[in-house]
Amino acid sequence: MTTRLRHTARLGFLCLALALSALADTAHSVRPAHATGAMLFAQGGPSGVWVTGSGFTPGALVRLEVLSSDLTKVPYTAYNVPVNSYGGFSEWQGTNGYWLGPVSPSSFSGDVYIAADGGAPTTVWARSHVYPAPQVSVAGAPYPCGRVWASGYGFQGGDSVRFELIKTDLSQVLDTEWATVDSRTGDVWQQLNVPAGFYGPAYVVLDEGLNAPLTVWARVTTC
Secondary structure (H helix, E strand, O other), X not given: OHHHHHHHHHHHHHHHHHHHHOOOOOOOEEOOOOOOOOEEEEEEEEOEEEEEEEOOOOXXXXXXXXXEOOOOOOOEEEEEEEXXXXXXXXXXXXXXXXXXXXXXXXXXXXXXXXXXXXXXXXXXXXXXXXXXXXXXXXXXXXXXXXXXXXXXXXXXXXXXXXXXXXXXXXXXXXXXXXXXXXXOOOOEEEEEEOOXXXXXXXXXXXXXXXXXXXXXXXXXXXX
């Protein structure tokens, strides 16, 4: 019942916000009724949303939520997110923005609303889209030995992705390479080199950049 009342109240604010947003050209930010200057902007990515803000009260703690377009699901919630001295959010020092993800369940995708509660007199809203979580396919080359091929799918176009080959006990990084995601397809691929004398299973780990900070793992057998 509490959850239903909360979403019902949010729906009332949302209707007013949407009426005002129809007058604007932006498709990513919704200014609430009785606007106080606080704004929320969102860029959707694989399995999450990157949000930035302005006009929030510095030092305030804000709850950031990702909600399905029908307001019936809350795939991700970040509690007590501090407002920086510029009135926005910084997940890491020196950055402007906060990553909301990975969403749950991992299979969730589609249009979403983002709600910011705190740091402003009313809930501040934005709209975006969550894309399917990326996947990775790996193969140890049978000949010549000493190489691993890795391909990723569903990443954010233009992002830099770090490829790592790691021992299964996580004690050593065997190789590190970088590649840029194809801006048209969201695909990325790279060759990793296996050090001489190493044989057996290993992990291939793909780390995407700040626009969609995600880690995807796969297991491979080297020769």
